[in-house]
C-alpha cells in the first residue's frame with residue numbers, strides 16, 4: 001500500500017498540468033470498508049488505467065470527489081473534492097481541468113489535479129488523502 005505524500009502530490013500536480021482532459025465517468029465497484037474508508041476497484045474502473053483518466057463518485061464524508069490518474073506509477077493518482085473552495089459550488093470538468101460554472105459559481109478555474117489557475121477562489125480544490133495498491137485506490 002502506498003500513501004500519498006505532500007511531495008508526491010506536488011510532483012503529480014506538475015505532471016497533470018500537461019495532461020489532456022479525458023471526460024470523467026461515474027465510478028463503479030465502490031466499497032465502503034468497515035473502517036469507513038472508500039475502496040475503488042481499479043479493474044472495474046478502466047478509465048483509470050490511462051494517464052488523464054477520471055472517475056467521479058460521491059462519498060458521504062466528502063460529497064462529490066474525483067479520482068484522477070496522474071501517472072503510471074503505483075501512487076499516480078489525485079483524489080480531489082469537487083466543491084469549489086470559494087463558495088461551495090460543484091465544479092464541472094472542461095478541456096483544461098475544472099471550472100466553477102456561473103451562476104451560481106464565479107468562474108474559478110482549476111487544473112485536473114485541482115491546482116488553482118484562476119480566481120476568485122484563493123485555494124485549490126481540496127486534496128483528499130488516499131492510499132493505493134495495484135488493485136485499488138482507498139480514500140481515507
Ligand code: FES
Pocket residue numbers: 084085086087088089100104105106107108119120121
Ligand atoms: S463558488 Fe466557485 S468561484 Fe465562486
